[in-house]
Amino acid sequence: MKVVFFLLIIVLISVSFILSKKLKDGTDFLVPKGGIPYIIVAFTMAATQFGSSMMIGGVQQAQQQPLGEGFWPAAYTILAASASCFLNMLVAPKFRSYGGSVTPPDFIETRYGRSRFMRAYHSVAYICSITAVLVSQFVGFAGMGVAVGFSYEFSIILCALVVFLLAAGSGMLGVAVTDMIQYALIMILLFISMYFTSGVLAENGVPLKEVISAPFFPSDAQVEKFFYTAFPMLIGNLFSYEYFMRFMSCKGIKEARRASATAGIVLAVTAVPVALIGEIANRFYRGVPSESVFGTVVTAELPPVVSMLIILAVLMAVLTSADSLLTSISGMVARDIYGGLFHYGKSAHEVPHTKGVAKATMAAFTVIASLFALFYKQILEITFFFSPLTSGTMFAPMIVGLFWKGASRRGAIISVICGAASGILHVTGVLTLFDRVAGPALIGTAAIIIGSLAFPDKKGRLEGRKM
Numbered sequence: 510m511k512v513v514f515f516l517l518i519i520v521l522i523s524v525s526f527i528l529s530k531k532l533k534d535g536t537d538f539l540v541p542k543g544g545i546p547y548i549i550v551a552f553t554m555a556a557t558q559f560g561s562s563m564m565i566g567g568v569q570q571a572q573q574q575p576l577g578e579g580f581w582p583a584a585y586t587i588l589a590a591s592a593s594c595f596l597n598m599l600v601a602p603k604f605r606s607y608g609g610s611v612t613p614p615d616f617i618e619t620r621y622g623r624s625r626f627m628r629a630y631h632s633v634a635y636i637c638s639i640t641a642v643l644v645s646q647f648v649g650f651a652g653m654g655v656a657v658g659f660s661y662e663f664s665i666i667l668c669a670l671v672v673f674l675l676a677a678g679s680g681m682l683g684v685a686v687t688d689m690i691q692y693a694l695i696m697i698l699l700f701i702s703m704y705f706t707s708g709v710l711a712e713n714g715v716p717l718k719e720v721i722s723a724p725f726f727p728s729d730a731q732v733e734k735f736f737y738t739a740f741p742m743l744i745g746n747l748f749s750y751e752y753f754m755r756f757m758s759c760k761g762i763k764e765a766r767r768a769s770a771t772a773g774i775v776l777a778v779t780a781v782p783v784a785l786i787g788e789i790a791n792r793f794y795r796g797v798p799s800e801s802v803f804g805t806v807v808t809a810e811l812p813p814v815v816s817m818l819i820i821l822a823v824l825m826a827v828l829t830s831a832d833s834l835l836t837s838i839s840g841m842v843a844r845d846i847y848g849g850l851f852h853y854g855k856s857a858h859e860v861p862h863t864k865g866v867a868k869a870t871m872a873a874f875t876v877i878a879s880l881f882a883l884f885y886k887q888i889l890e891i892t893f894f895f896s897p898l899t900s901g902t903m904f905a906p907m908i909v910g911l912f913w914k915g916a917s918r919r920g921a922i923i924s925v926i927c928g929a930a931s932g933i934l935h936v937t938g939v940l941t942l943f944d945r946v947a948g949p950a951l952i953g954t955a956a957i958i959i960g961s962l963a964f965p966d967k968k969g970r971l972e973g974r975k976m
Contacts, residue, residue, distance in 0.1 A: 513821065517821075517825070518671050521675060521690065521691065521828075522671070522675060522678065524683065524686060524687055524690070544758060544759055544760030544761065545685050545758045545759065545760070546760065546764070547759055547760070547764035547767040547768040547771065548689075548768075548771065549685050549686060549689050550685060550755050550758055550759050550764070550765075550768040550772075551767070551768040551769075551770075551772040551775065552685075552688055552689035552692045552693070552771075552772070552775065553684060553688035553689060553692075553829075553833065554594060554751075554752060554755050554768060554769070554772035555594075555692060555772045555775040555776050555779070556689070556691065556692040556695075556826070556829035556830065556833065557688070557751045557752075557755075557829070557830055557833040557834070558587075558590040558742075558776060558830070559587065559590075559692070559695070559776065559779060559826055559829070559830065563586050563587050563590070563783065563826075564649070564803065564823050564826055565649045565652060565653075565803045565823065566586065566645075566649075567582075567583040567584065567585070567586055567587065567783055567787055568783070568786050568787045568790050568802055568803045568806065569799045569800075569802060570582050570583060570585070570586075570734070571784070571787030571788065571790055571791045572787070572790040572791055572794060572795060572797070572799060573799065574731070574734075574791055575727070575728065576791065576792065576795070577723075577727075577791070577792065578723070578727035578731065578791065579784075579787045579788045579790060579792065580721070580723055580784045580785070580787060580788040580791075581723065581724075581725050581726075581727070581731070581784065582727075582731060582734055582735075582787065583783055583784040583786070583787020583788065583790075583791075584780035584781070584784040584787070585734060585735045585738050585739065586738040586742070587776055587777075587779060587780040588776075588777060588780050589735075589738050589739035589743060590742045590746065590776050591772075591773045591774075591776035591777040591780070592739070592742070592743060592773070593742045593743050593746035593747070593773075594746070594769050594770070594772040594773030594776060595769065595770065595773040596743065596746075596747060597746065597747060597752060597756075597769040598766050598769045598770055598773075600747050600748070600908065600911060601752075601756045601759075601762075601765040601766055601768070601769050602762040602763075602765055602766050603912070604616060604753060604756050604757070604765075604911070605756055605757070605759070605761070605762045605765050606762065607619050607620065611754070611757060611840065611844050612750060612753065612754065612840050612841065612844050612845055613631060613635075613748055613749075613750060613753050613903070613907060614627070614628040614631050614632060614844075614845045615844070615845075616753070616907065617631065617906060617907065617921070620910050620911075620916075621910065621916075621917070621921050622918050624918065624921075624922060626922060626925070627906065627921065627922060627925055628845055629846070630925055630929065631845070631903060631925075632841045632842075632845040632846050634895070634898050634899045634902070634903075634929075635750055635837075635841060635899055636838060636841050636842070637895050637898070637899075638895035638896070638898070638899040639834050639837055639838055639841075640838065640874060640877065640878060640881075641895055642830075642834055643831055643834045643835065643838070643874070643878045644878045644881040644882050646668075646827045646830050646831040646834065647665055647668050647669065647827075647831065647878050647879060647881075647882035648882050649823065649827050650664055650665075650668040650823075650824060650827040650828070650831070651664035651665050651668065651882060652664075652800060652801065652804060653803075653804060653820050653823045653824050653827070654667065654824070655801075655804070657817070657820055657824075661883075662883070665879050665882050665883060666879065668827065668831065668879075669875045669876070669878070669879045671828060672828060672831040672832050672835055673835070673872060675687055675828065675832040676832040676835040676839070676871050677868050677871050677872075684832050684833055684836050685755075685758065687829075687832070688829045688832070688833065691825040691826075691828060691829045692775075692825075692826075692829055694822070694825060695779075695822045695825055695826055695829075696775070696779060698818045698819060698822040699779060699782035699819070699822060700782055701815065701818070702782055702785075702786070702807075702811060702815060702818075702819050703781065703785060705810070705811050705812065705815055706782070706786055706788075706789060706810070706811070707785060709789055709810045710785070710788065710789065710792075713793070715788075715792065717785075720785070720788055721781075736944065740896075740944055740945075740947050741896040741946050744904050744946055744947065744950055745896065745899065745946070747907070747908055748903060748904070748907040748908060750837040750840065750841065751833050751834070751837050754836075754837065754840060755768065756768075786803065786806055786807065789806050789810060790802050790803070790806050794806055794809075807819045807820060808820075835874060835875065836871075838870060838871070838874050839866075839867035839868070839870040839871050839874075840867070842866060842867070842870040843863050843864075843866040843867040843870060844860075847860070847863070848863060896945060896946050897931075897932030897933075897935050897936050897942075897945045897946060897948075897949050898929060898932045898933065898936070898949075902924075902925055902928030902929045902932055902949055902950075902953055903925070903928075903953075904928075904949075904950040904953055904954065905921070905924040905928065905950065905953035905954045905956065905957040906921040906924055906925060906953075906957065909924075909954055909957050909958075910957070913961075915961055915962075915965070916957055916961050917960070917961040917964055917965050917966045918966060919960060919961075919964040920956070920957045920958070920959075920960030920961030920962075920963075920964060920965075921957055921960075921961075922960075923956050923957065923959075923960035923964075924953040924954070924956040924957035924960060925953070926956075927952050927953055927955075927956035928949040928950070928952055928953030928956065929949075931949045931952045932945070932949040935948065935949070
């Protein structure tokens with residue numbers, strides 16, 4: 510098992526560094542010139558979402574539900590991510606119509622004119638959010654590393670090293686290609702596991718038909734569970750760094766739409782084998798600590814070879830998410846802070862040392878994520894902690910502004926301030942919103958409408974002109 514894993518790592522890292530020969534400058538490192546085929550983009554979109562938070566976190570969530578109600582809750586996060594991909598079929602082509610954008614703050618600047626506040630807030634808030642998700646991936650990798658026979662600390666170090674090398678080798682191009690390779694293997698391994706997991710349930714008097722036909726919401730409490738994970742996915746993925754940069758990496762508008770649809774299908778199909786593992790955890794492993802329940806189920810209920818392959822699939826899933834997240838963080842620092850704030854007025858290709866800044870950022874945040882992963886181990890809690898400060902607050906400036914020409918620069922700034930304030934008050938417990946993501950998003954939407962009507966852009970200002 511260990512030999513196979515290390516051989517796979519060597520192959521993936523080699524592919525990444527071979528592809529680095531195709532890169533010409535720093536911007537090419539973030540969004541490759543000439544585009545990437547949509548099928549590769551689709552797999553890397555799916556792989557970005559499908560990490561430990563969906564596999565291990567989904568099984569954890571299933572285990573904690575009432576007896577016999579674990580199947581669909583295990584798949585809630587994956588299905589929400591799938592739905593977000595189909596929604597992105599609407600926004601991806603419109604984002605692509607704003608040519609020249611590399612990251613979401615580029616779009617904000619193109620749409621509304623220059624605003625240091627919006628670029629800085631968006632960058633800092635998302636750096637915190639994506640770093641938290643990156644930590645959750647490291648935790649998931651370490652948990653599986655222990656099941657393989659590594660120590661928790663060694664697993665963190667190994668994950669950090671591999672993720673850094675995959676991301677730093679050839680940037681977005683290398684991440685996309687290696688993600689496709691890994692995710693294809695993940696799907697094959699998970700569907701092999703279905704034969705055995707469905708057999709485990711059948712042997713215990715629980716036929717597969719009964720499991721799948723269970724109500725999507727087995728109880729009223731499950732509705733809240735679903736939307737707890739669904740809203741961050743449905744709202745946040747409409748303009749997330751990871752997806753935005755992938756839209757821009759496609760060869761054209763049609764390819765961006767096709768990539769979103771294909772990613773949605775891939776994620777929906779992948780939900781089934783994960784949900785079956787969740788159902789087993791729910792019925793037969795209720796007393797096992799949640800952080801180790803996934804590894805316990807696959808090692809106890811599956812043949813040794815299959816269980817090791819499933820653990821390998823989890824390790825690969827973590828790597829596919831983590832390298833994408835690290836690439837996004839590097840884009841925020843290199844493009845949005847270093848380039849956008851300190852080299853304003855220069856095009857993306859004119860900013861010096863972009864690649865060096867991006868790689869230095871990758872190294873720094875790899876270390877930061879590793880240190881946090883040693884102390885915080887609840888995957889879903891880590892993943893969604895910053896959602897009120899990111900998904901909710903930037904929904905209105907980006908999505909409302911994308912479809913409503915009347916959205917003004919000052920209206921967008923007011924929207925960010927109101928959305929951020931409500932998110933902070935909710936996180937600190939001062940204000941209780943009906944939903945931590947949808948609440949700030951609705952407040953931000955109301956603010957951008959009122960603010961834009963009260964402070965419209967000056968007549969004759971060209972949309973996209975820098976101010």
